[in-house]
Amino acid sequence: MGIVISGASVWTPAHRVTNEELVESYNAWADKYNAEHDGEIASGKLQPKPPSSVEFIEKASGIKSRYAYVKDGILDVDRMRPRIPRRRDEDLSHQAEMSLAAARPALAAARKDASEIDMVIVSCAYTERAYPALAIEVQNALGIRGFGFDMLVACSAATFAMQRAYDALAAGSANGVLVINPELTSPQINYCDRDSHFIFGDVATAVVMEREETATAPHRYRVLGTKAQTQYSNNIRSNFGYLARVEGGDPFDELRLFHQNGRSVFKEVCPLAAAHLESHVQSLGLDVPSIKRWWLHQANINMNNLIVRKLLGRDATRSEAPTVLDTYANTASAGSLIAFAQCHEDLASGDYGVICSFGAGYSIGSLVLQKI
Numbered sequence: 205m206g207i208v209i210s211g212a213s214v215w216t217p218a219h220r221v222t223n224e225e226l227v228e229s230y231n232a233w234a235d236k237y238n239a240e241h242d243g244e245i246a247s248g249k250l251q252p253k254p255p256s257s258v259e260f261i262e263k264a265s266g267i268k269s270r271y272a273y274v275k276d277g278i279l280d281v282d283r284m285r286p287r288i289p290r291r292r293d294e295d296l297s298h299q300a301e302m303s304l305a306a307a308r309p310a311l312a313a314a315r316k317d318a319s320e321i322d323m324v325i326v327s328c329a330y331t332e333r334a335y336p337a338l339a340i341e342v343q344n345a346l347g348i349r350g351f352g353f354d355m356l357v358a359c360s361a362a363t364f365a366m367q368r369a370y371d372a373l374a375a376g377s378a379n380g381v382l383v384i385n386p387e388l389t390s391p392q393i394n395y396c397d398r399d400s401h402f403i404f405g406d407v408a409t410a411v412v413m414e415r416e417e418t419a420t421a422p423h424r425y426r427v428l429g430t431k432a433q434t435q436y437s438n439n440i441r442s443n444f445g446y447l448a449r450v451e452g453g454d455p456f457d458e459l460r461l462f463h464q465n466g467r468s469v470f471k472e473v474c475p476l477a478a479a480h481l482e483s484h485v486q487s488l489g490l491d492v493p494s495i496k497r498w499w500l501h502q503a504n505i506n507m508n509n510l511i512v513r514k515l516l517g518r519d520a521t522r523s524e525a526p527t528v529l530d531t532y533a534n535t536a537s538a539g540s541l542i543a544f545a546q547c548h549e550d551l552a553s554g555d556y557g558v559i560c561s562f563g564a565g566y567s568i569g570s571l572v573l574q575k576i
């Protein structure tokens with residue numbers, strides 16, 4: 205019994221933020237900080253905030269711009285975070301709105317209506333509340349019967365959710381699954397930290413998965429196998445959580461926000477991801493050269509280049525490993541799905557491709573696909 209991905213889509217926020225804009229606002233903020241703390245800096249009690257640079261960002265990450273769900277506030281040196289107004293309980297929540305914007309075109313691509321979906325998974329790096337689940341709100345808005353739940357697996361939220369969808373379809377506990385990744389990362393970015401202010405962007409992706417016999421979409425991908433792996437690491441961390449109210453100290457301190465030991469991540473995750481991919485492909489009786497397309501996680505171009513070189517023994521072409529992080533930046537779990545949604549229609553029947561995520565946890569997830 206085959207399980208397929210029958211529809212995929214991306215919702216891109218309307219607001220673009222360039223490296224130039226981010227660097228200008230960060231540098232203005234840093235100048236202001238340094239002027240306001242000149243005494244402590246002169247006495248050695250505080251370190252001055254060093255300037256950021258467009259050239260560094262592009263060279264170190266490959267990122268040129270990103271999208272923001274709300275741009276207002278991000279570039280304001282007196283705020284340095286988006287201004288996202290709280291919504292009333294009666295109104296559609298922010299991430300449900302993003303989810304619907306991605307889910308509707310994914311359903312259309314799969315030629316499915318709500319009556320053919322019975323499981324909704326909203327899976328991403330952060331959810332805006334603990335409950336009720338965003339997935340149930342989305343399920344309700346789309347008029348889907350069945351059930352929904354939320355999952356958090358940082359950068360591997362999308363691939364791990366697709367593995368859950370695969371397992372449910374294989375077991376018969378679901379007949380049509382909508383997996384949605386509303387990655388609203390901007391509220392968790394420390395725009396006052398030059399090491400990480402440029403890394404993330406907002407986006408939402410969605411896929412429809414079903415059994416092969418019900419699928420009628422023109423582009424269908426049989427899932428030949430799924431593989432998930434985790435290995436505990438503190439090198440990428442966000443401590444924001446519901447204990448912020450009771451722990452004492454500053455509920456907005458910078459350790460509540462995304463922070464990482466980027467060098468260690470680079471060194472540790474690249475070999476893990478390459479070994480994971482090679483063993484996954486080989487476990488299915490395939491070899492690396494037979495894979496036509498690698499829809500890789502989109503965190504950093506140098507990481508992707510290194511992983512691909514370890515796998516192929518050479519650089520990949522843009523067709524073999526499409527890059528979207530130049531325009532979207534790191535969108536947590538959505539990156540490999542943006543690449544998949546935007547670069548799959550040209551594949552021929554029988555071609556093999558691999559979706560792969562890697563990131564905080566550490567977590568690595570992959571799906572090996574064959575176009576029908």
Ligand SMILES: CC(C)(COP(=O)(O)OP(=O)(O)OC[C@H]1O[C@@H](n2cnc3c(N)ncnc32)[C@H](O)[C@@H]1OP(=O)(O)O)[C@@H](O)C(=O)NCCC(=O)NCCS
Pocket residue numbers: 255256257258260261264265359398399400403440464465466467469470503504507534562563564
């Ligand atoms: C984050 C990352 C891009 C940083 O690149 P890097 O080459 O490791 O850079 P470093 O942090 O070592 O910094 C190199 C130098 O540039 C400086 N620098 C850092 N940020 C800068 C900025 N925005 N502008 C200018 N210079 C900067 C550093 O201070 C350092 O200076 P020094 O050599 O004088 O100490 C890189 O480590 C990386 O890609 N890691 C992978 C992790 C990742 O992408 N995680 C996302 C979640 S999955």
